[in-house]
Amino acid sequence: MRVIPPAVKEILDKWNIRGLVILSLVFQTSLIFLAPLRKRTSKKLLAMILWTAYLLADWTANYAVAQITKNQGKEPKPDDPPKNKKLLALWAPFLLLHLGGPDTITALALEDNALWARHLFGLVSQALAGVYAVVQSMDNPLWPPIALLFITAVIKYTERTRALYTASLDKFKDQMRKPADTGPNYAKLMEEYDSRKDSNLPTDIVLIDEPDKHDRPPTLKPGPDPLTHLEIVQYGFRFFNTFKGLVVDLIFSFRERDESRDFFKELAPEDALRIIESELGFLYESMYTKTAILHTHKGTVFRVIAFGSLLASFLVFHFRPEKSVDFHGADVVITYTLFIVGIALELSSLAMFLLSDWMFAVSSKLNDDQVKDKSCIDSFLNCLLAFRKPQWTPMDACKTMHACKGNRTREVLTTPFLLRRWSGVIYGFNFIGYCLKAKVSRINRRSEFVWEFVVSMFDYVIRRFQTLSGWIKDLESSVRTFIRRWSKKNHMIYCTVYPLYLVFFSVIPWAFSKLWGYVDRIFSVKSHIDQIRFVSSEPLTRNQWEFIFSELKQKSEFAETPERAKKVSSARGEWALHDSKLKEVERLMRYVANVDYDQSLLLWHIATELCFQDEKDEEVENRSGESCDDREFSKIISDYMMYLLIMQPKLMSEVAGIGTIRFRDTLDEAKRFFKGRHFKNLRDMKRGSKMILEVSNDIEPMHVKGDRSKSVLFDASMLAKELKRLDESSSSSSASHGDGKWRVLSKVWVELLSYAASHCKATEQVAQLSRGGELLNFVWLLMAHFGLADQFQINKGDARAKLVVGE
Structure with missing residues (x-):
């Protein structure tokens, strides 16, 4: 019996x-063009496509090489062309070339870099397999193009x-490790000191410190003119080479701290944002692509050799006569498709190589002399980089959720997708909205009608399914009660209908429920569904970044020593409260x-949302522009921090x-609270917040419930009422209205955000770059530039001992 029909x-x-060769070529083509997109967005669909293509690309090429090797040992069929098997041997180095991977992606995740030894073994084994496939046809007339292709394939695989190897964390750290610094020759100095003491000469050892930073001229300082697009990239590359040691927990000297901090203090907030964008881009390219090794003299030479060998192989094959026979x-x-597409992909890689930020940074030297005229090359590169600058679109206040007092506009980051260096989005997750299954209104809207429509339809289907599930459960409960009563009265029903009911209405649903539980635990299906339904997104606004920048800049004034810097960066709101x-x-x-x-995060998040929903529209409209900004900043960062805590x-x-x-x-207590209040309109966040605030807080929840339950719902209600009193006291005092609850909340949230950024693992920060990047990444690097990090642990620097002999 044949499972597969003979014709098939x-x-x-x-x-x-x-088919395998064509499929391998399709995977390579998709990877080279889709891989750069993952640093611009965090969409799950793109991540899934890249994950599939990345894994199947290697499998397809490996399996195809094995099939070619196996085919070389078979006897040709009568209807095959005389030398057709020789042509198949030419495909083996093509597949090895595909295993070298595109320039735009070498590692799917940061952990893949640690597997460089496996890829080295794969290079040797696949090269031997390809050679074996060719050796099986020693009289192959195509050996010249095969040999040339092998050169290209080996170079590409070696590059990967x-x-x-260079991006693996241990090797990355070894490359950055500086030579050992033993300081002064202590043994020799003490020998001379003892010798002079024995000679009864007045001798002393004086430690000469380095000049104070105020006595040293600044080594790096922006000029009076705005930074050009090229200078942004050049400064980003310079600071990248300094601060990439953050990834492997290297320490920095006070020189590097002072240089960076003094430079960033003089920058405009937007220039700082753009420089950090470039830095994170360089960090992404060094960890996930071939860019770092291609932009070296050896890398460039070998790439020229590889492309020349590929082109020569094509020409040799093309001019061979009698191919059709x-x-x-x-x-x-x-074969022509493999050659032409391969050459086209190489040309595409060359274009990406020439238009990359890395190329712009190394092709023109950073000019510290602001007076010196720019060269023609700098002007040309500057014009090209102008297309990639962040674009801000003014948005009137009337187009947002609430309009504030005065004619006020905000500028929203709306850089086109293909020109972005990161996603430019601040995601949010709202606790009360999730509890009530309500749609959270966005403050700053961007035109994403298609995606919003898809999410709305998906949410509608889920709601209808949940409603239907509830009806089925109610019906099943009623049927179960009826059959149990009926079976007790009738023995025949107990022996016939009741067992059928148990099987079809109890056992089967129970089995499906258990199966769904296992699937959900393995694949986190519910988490993905919740992320689609309840995660909102806000574009970054210019004034929000300026506020974060100014807050961290102000704190950097107190970070003169590593101890002070650590204290400032470890503040979780108390610094902002003391400053009020x-x-x-x-x-x-x-x-x-x-x-x-x-x-603290959960407390302040719920309290912020309660205050946000409790305010009436008239109160919002009467707010000044500054306090309205504080209100929006607090809301956005609050939801963002909850998104990080729950979804990241x-x-x-x-x-x-x-x-x-x-x-x-806290979620279970909130659901029990709303259910006990017979809250029918579960999607009304304003009414739900009002009901929580109406609960009396004369006695603290811990004194009533103890500390077994970790719920903070009504503790947050107490905090919200304390915050509301700030507005009452500020309005009755001489303090400005801007010092009310929203100014305090906005400052506290920036501290909570900066605390998370400074205490997040550096490897997780880098891993996030391959998923579109986060605001957290920018705050992390900005704090390092302002000296608010633990890695600045060298205070004395190059202080040296001097032996002084008196008269």
Whole structure:
């Protein structure tokens, strides 16, 4: 009995190698063009496509080489062209070339770089397999193009292996490690000191410190004119080479700290944003692509050799006579396709190589002399980079959720997708919105009608499915009660209908429920569905970045020593509360100083949302532009931090604590509260927030419930009421209205954000770059530039001892 029909088997035998070769070429083409997109967006669909293509590309090429090797040992069929098997041997180095991978992606995840030894073994084994396929046909007339292709393939595969090797964390650290610094020759100095002491000469050892930073001229300082697009990239490359040691926890000297901090203090916030964009781009390219090794003299030379060998191989094959007689026509077409597409992909890689930020940074030297005229090359490069500058679109206040007092506009980051260096999006997850299954209104809207329509339809289907599931459960409960009563009265029903009911209405649903539970635990299906339905997105606004920049810049003034810098960067809201002009904020200190970080996040998030929903539209309209900005900043960063805590647990692993347990307990208490209040309109966030605030807080929840439950719902309600009193006290005092609850909240949220950024693992920061990047990455690097990091641990620098002999 044949499982596969003979006709189908004949087609598979004839086209299996051809299909595998074409499929391998498709995977390579998709990777080279789709891989650069992943640093611009965090969409799951793109990540899934790249994951599939990346894994199947290597498998397809390896399997195809094995099939070619196996085919070389078979006897040719009577209807085959005389030398067709010789042509198939030419495909083996093509597949090895595909295994070298495109320049735009070497590692799918940061952990792939640690597997460089596996790729080195694969290079040797696949090269031997390709050679074996050719050796089986020693009299192959195509040996010249085969040999040339082998040169190209080996170079490409070596490039990939070397890129993985240099990007692996241990090798990356070894490359950056400076020569050992033993300081002065202590033994020799002490010998001279003892010798002079024995001679009764007045001798002393004086430690001469380096000049204070105020006595040293600044080594790096922006000029009075705005930075050009080329200078942005050049400064980004310079700081990248300095601060890439953050990834492997290297320490920095006070010279590097002072140089960076003094430079960034003089920058405009937008220029700082653009420089950090470039830095993160360079970091992404060094960890996930071949860019770092290609932009070297050896890398350039070998790439020229590889492309020349590929082109020469094509020309040798093209000018070979009698191809149509010696080889099968379909195989000749496939070979031409491999050559032409391969050359086109190489030219595309060359274009990406020449237009990359790395190329612009190394092709023109950074000019520290601001007076010197720019060269023609600099002007040309500057014009090209102008296309990639961030684009800000003014948005009237009336187009947002609420209009504030005065004619006010904000500028929203709207850089076109293909020109972005990161996603430019701040995601958000709202606790009360998730609890009530409500759609959270966005503050700054961007035109994403198609995606919003898809999400709305998906949410509608899920809601209808949940409603139908609820009806089925109610019906099943009623039927179960009826059958149980009926079976007790009738023995025949108990023996016939009741067992059928147990099987079809109890056992089968129970089995499906268990199966769904296993699938959800393995693939996190519910988490992905919740992320689609309840994660919102806000574009970054210019004034929001300026606010974050100014807050961190102000804190950097107090970070003169590593101890002070560590204290400032470890603030979780207490610094902002102490800095406030209102005396009443002392009552708020216990919500940041005496609680864990994850508890503080959940407390302040719920309190922020309660305050946000409790305000009436008239109150919002009467706010000044500054206080309205504080209100929006607080709302956006609050939702963003909750998104990081719940949806990005790896980024928050160092500070999350038992955040998941607190979230679960608080969510269950909120659901029980709304259910007990018979809250029918579950999607009304304003009414739900009002109901929470109406609960009396005369006695603290812990004194009633104890500390077994980690819920913070009504603790957050108490915090919200304390915050509301700030507005009442500020309006009755001489303090400005801007010092009310929203100014305090905005400052506290920036501190909570900066604390998470400074305590996040550097490897997780780099891993996030391959998923579109986050605002957290920018805050992390900005804090390092301002000296607000733990890595600045060298205070004395190059102080030297001097032996002084008196008269």
